Amino acid sequence: MIGTLIRYIIIAIVLGIIGEVISHLSSKSKTIDKNVSTTHYRVKAPAVLKYACMAQFLLGMIMFILFSYFYMKGNKTVEMGHLYFSSIFGIIGLYGVIWASIWGVKVNDSQLEIHRIFRAKKVLCITDIGQVVIDKKDAMILYDRLDKKLIKIDALSDNYDYLLDSLKLNNIKILNKRL
Numbered sequence: 001m002i003g004t005l006i007r008y009i010i011i012a013i014v015l016g017i018i019g020e021v022i023s024h025l026s027s028k029s030k031t032i033d034k035n036v037s038t039t040h041y042r043v044k045a046p047a048v049l050k051y052a053c054m055a056q057f058l059l060g061m062i063m064f065i066l067f068s069y070f071y072m073k074g075n076k077t078v079e080m081g082h083l084y085f086s087s088i089f090g091i092i093g094l095y096g097v098i099w100a101s102i103w104g105v106k107v108n109d110s111q112l113e114i115h116r117i118f119r120a121k122k123v124l125c126i127t128d129i130g131q132v133v134i135d136k137k138d139a140m141i142l143y144d145r146l147d148k149k150l151i152k153i154d155a156l157s158d159n160y161d162y163l164l165d166s167l168k169l170n171n172i173k174i175l176n177k178r179l
Contacts, residue, residue: 005068005072038162038166040107041162043104043105043153043160043163046154046157047158050097052096056090058093059089060090063090071083102115110127112126112129127172129172130145130147132173132175
């Protein structure tokens with residue numbers, strides 16, 4: 001029983017290190033320059049989402065450590081379910097941090113790079129976009145020329161407006177379904 005608990009504590013420490021490394025690597029790519037180019041930018045998940053997921057991850061790890069401490073002390077009110085819950089809670093937060101770090105659309109002049117988690121990067125020209133649909137919640141859905149959905153971009157995403165302006169400049173058909 002104690003061996004299993006030690007194994008879980010080691011896993012929690014490793015997950016904490018992985019979370020910090022991912023957060024550090026993704027923060028290195030931030031541009032400090034306030035003058036964002038309108039031809040070279042990255043549409044990415046809102047920063048607040050990443051911070052909220054990191055807070056969830058840290059809270060899960062803190063709960064895991066506290067529950068582990070009380071479990072090892074023999075507290076009868078703390079069971080393995082508490083440890084499972086806190087570790088799963090933390091892992092969901094870590095997944096959110098990884099997703100927010102990877103997901104996005106990188107725009108270089110007329111070239112788009114679509115980055116999604118668990119999928120290969122997709123590179124295409126901005127003219128390869130067949131149409132754009134703005135849904136009821138102002139989310140932008142990009143479709144290719146064959147009407148295959150490429151990516152859905154929420155209106156709260158960083159640089160959302162830059163991408164919308166780029167699409168308008170390239171005469172991409174934009175359907176507004178906000179009605």
